[in-house]
Amino acid sequence: MTVKEEISAKDKALFEAGIKLGALYHQFIGTPVSTETAKELETAIENSVSLQPWVSAVKVEIDREKVRKWETESPFKYCELRGEMLDVEVVVRYEDVEVHARVKYDEQMDYSLMRVEKIVYYT
Amino acid sequence: MTVKEEISAKDKALFEAGIKLGALYHQFIGTPVSTETAKELETAIENSVSLQPWVSAVKVEIDREKVRKWETESPFKYCELRGEMLDVEVVVRYEDVEVHARVKYDEQMDYSLMRVEKIVYYT
Amino acid sequence: MTVKEEISAKDKALFEAGIKLGALYHQFIGTPVSTETAKELETAIENSVSLQPWVSAVKVEIDREKVRKWETESPFKYCELRGEMLDVEVVVRYEDVEVHARVKYDEQMDYSLMRVEKIVYYT
Amino acid sequence: MTVKEEISAKDKALFEAGIKLGALYHQFIGTPVSTETAKELETAIENSVSLQPWVSAVKVEIDREKVRKWETESPFKYCELRGEMLDVEVVVRYEDVEVHARVKYDEQMDYSLMRVEKIVYYT
Numbered sequence: 001m002t003v004k005e006e007i008s009a010k011d012k013a014l015f016e017a018g019i020k021l022g023a024l025y026h027q028f029i030g031t032p033v034s035t036e037t038a039k040e041l042e043t044a045i046e047n048s049v050s051l052q053p054w055v056s057a058v059k060v061e062i063d064r065e066k067v068r069k070w071e072t073e074s075p076f077k078y079c080e081l082r083g084e085m086l087d088v089e090v091v092v093r094y095e096d097v098e099v100h101a102r103v104k105y106d107e108q109m110d111y112s113l114m115r116v117e118k119i120v121y122y123t
Numbered sequence: 124m125t126v127k128e129e130i131s132a133k134d135k136a137l138f139e140a141g142i143k144l145g146a147l148y149h150q151f152i153g154t155p156v157s158t159e160t161a162k163e164l165e166t167a168i169e170n171s172v173s174l175q176p177w178v179s180a181v182k183v184e185i186d187r188e189k190v191r192k193w194e195t196e197s198p199f200k201y202c203e204l205r206g207e208m209l210d211v212e213v214v215v216r217y218e219d220v221e222v223h224a225r226v227k228y229d230e231q232m233d234y235s236l237m238r239v240e241k242i243v244y245y246t
Numbered sequence: 247m248t249v250k251e252e253i254s255a256k257d258k259a260l261f262e263a264g265i266k267l268g269a270l271y272h273q274f275i276g277t278p279v280s281t282e283t284a285k286e287l288e289t290a291i292e293n294s295v296s297l298q299p300w301v302s303a304v305k306v307e308i309d310r311e312k313v314r315k316w317e318t319e320s321p322f323k324y325c326e327l328r329g330e331m332l333d334v335e336v337v338v339r340y341e342d343v344e345v346h347a348r349v350k351y352d353e354q355m356d357y358s359l360m361r362v363e364k365i366v367y368y369t
Numbered sequence: 370m371t372v373k374e375e376i377s378a379k380d381k382a383l384f385e386a387g388i389k390l391g392a393l394y395h396q397f398i399g400t401p402v403s404t405e406t407a408k409e410l411e412t413a414i415e416n417s418v419s420l421q422p423w424v425s426a427v428k429v430e431i432d433r434e435k436v437r438k439w440e441t442e443s444p445f446k447y448c449e450l451r452g453e454m455l456d457v458e459v460v461v462r463y464e465d466v467e468v469h470a471r472v473k474y475d476e477q478m479d480y481s482l483m484r485v486e487k488i489v490y491y492t
Contacts, residue, residue: 002490014380015470015485018387026395029326030275031150037170044167047160051201075355078174080275080329101384109321116384121371125367134260138347138362141264149272152399152449198478203398206449224261232444239261244248273400283416290413293406297447324420 009095014116016054017092017101021114024049024088025103033085034071034078038062041081049090056098057091063105083112096122132218137239139177140215140224144237147172147211148226154204157194161185164204172213179221180214186228206235219245259340260362262300263347266336267360270295271329271349279331280317280324284308287327295336302344303337309351329358342368378464383485385423386461386470390483393418393457394472402454403440403447407431410450418459425467426460432474452481465491 007015024045033041042060049058063085070079084105092099098120106113130138147168156164165183172181186208193202207228215222221243229236253261270291279287288306295304309331316325330351338345344366352359376384393414402410411429418427432454439448453474461468467489475482 004488007485011383011485014383015387018384019391019483022388022391023395026276026392027154030272032171032174034174037174040167040170044163047163048155051155051157051160053199073356075357076176110319111321114388116376116380119373119380127365130362134362137257137260138264141261142268142360145265145268146272149269149399153395196479198480233442234444237265239253239257242250277396278417278420280420283420286413286416290409293409294401297401297403297406299445322422
């Protein structure tokens with residue numbers, strides 16, 4: 001067993017990328033949404049993530065087909081944002097390391113998977 | 124003691140107005156915000172409330188002075204939406220009754236008070 | 247059109263009952279839960295609602311069958327609290343009026359309906 | 370510039386630790402709490418974090434002094450959980466790597482800092 005207390009730029013970037021995905025997921029899931037308001041909700045989520053430390057890019061996509069399906073079937077013609085509707089890519093840069101992470105619904109697992117897609121070193 | 128199980132249009136409108144304020148408050152408190160993104164967050168909250176049943180109008184104001192103060196003092200130049208920054212007016216119409224409700228920070232109580240401001244009858 | 251700015255004890259109780267349901271729904275939806283932790287989550291929700299002004303009783307039931315179904319099918323053996331799992335009864339008393347309200351999933355509408363079940367007058 | 374698409378066990382553990390802290394923070398901030406209910410809320414948060422993938426330990430502490438101060442000054446004798454009240458340590462183990470992370474309020478920064486405290490290798 002080895003214990004390390006020094007944290008590298010890369011460690012920090014990975015950790016911060018996780019924070020951003022965990023935070024946005026639990027902040028916005030449940031928000032009322034419709035096909036008409038989805039665009040503005042995407043922008044609001046992008047803005048809120050962009051403000052956080054070390055975020056260099058973020059792209060949010062809400063699945064219009066799923067929103068349409070839910071709102072059509074709902075008695076009041078809207079739905080709540082669900083994990084299965086969300087696809088978010090976030091890029092965190094800490095010093096010379098950039099982590100590209102993403103949360104996207106995995107149909108087969110029926111689960112919103114968060115994962116690191118790539119790590120870029122600017123050295 | 125008298126028990127009434129029949130609910131009038133007015134009862135329903137009052138109840139629904141409460142739902143809207145309770146919901147938006149707990150959905151959006153904690154969202155990262157800055158003076159630059161406040162306008163779009165206001166719109167996103169307005170949209171999400173408007174979608175809900177029987178809402179006929181909604182106006183959201185985020186106190187820019189408070190956001191500015193928090194973001195200036197914060198190490199990362201943004202802040203989280205707090206109850207004391209929010210002023211929301213929502214109008215719920217159910218049949219011929221309209222309830223105007225509001226959540227607004229009360230400085231003296233240091234509390235975000237939700238209250239019914241007026242009831243309008245269209246009969 | 248008649249405008250009324252005076253709010254009765256009954257108006258207030260109805261409005262407050264709505265606030266409680268809207269708030270708890272958007273606060274707790276999304277919380278990770280399993281059949282093993284459901285009991286304690288029910289208690290935590292009951293506690294948090296009980297603290298709020300004019301709440302005289304609250305009972306939370308999380309549908310174990312639905313939790314079991316989701317956790318069994320999930321790749322990581324837990325699920326997130328969803329509206330369809332929640333049945334909450336809350337009693338709000340304001341002066342001499344008591345409102346009994348409830349949020350419960352309606353299978354046919356596929357919607358978590360919030361409604362006033364009865365109003366009790368202690369006069 | 371070097372791009373790496375292979376993610377190590379350590380990368381994954383760091384990322385997952387971030388997810389857990391980001392998620393719990395945005396899930397539970399805003400929950401009504403008092404000195405009487407703090408213990409049970411701590412347990413509920415611990416349970417919900419424990420359920421998530423690769424969490425091997427979690428300890429939640431809600432600062433009773435701050436809760437007491439807020440509830441005493443509040444008109445309704447309770448308060449909402451705020452970042453400054455929370456101290457959470459979470460341990461994530463992925464394969465042979467363990468990440469110890471923590472969110473704790475930093476008085477001087479007036480900010481809830483999330484950080485990796487140590488990394489343990491079981492090889």
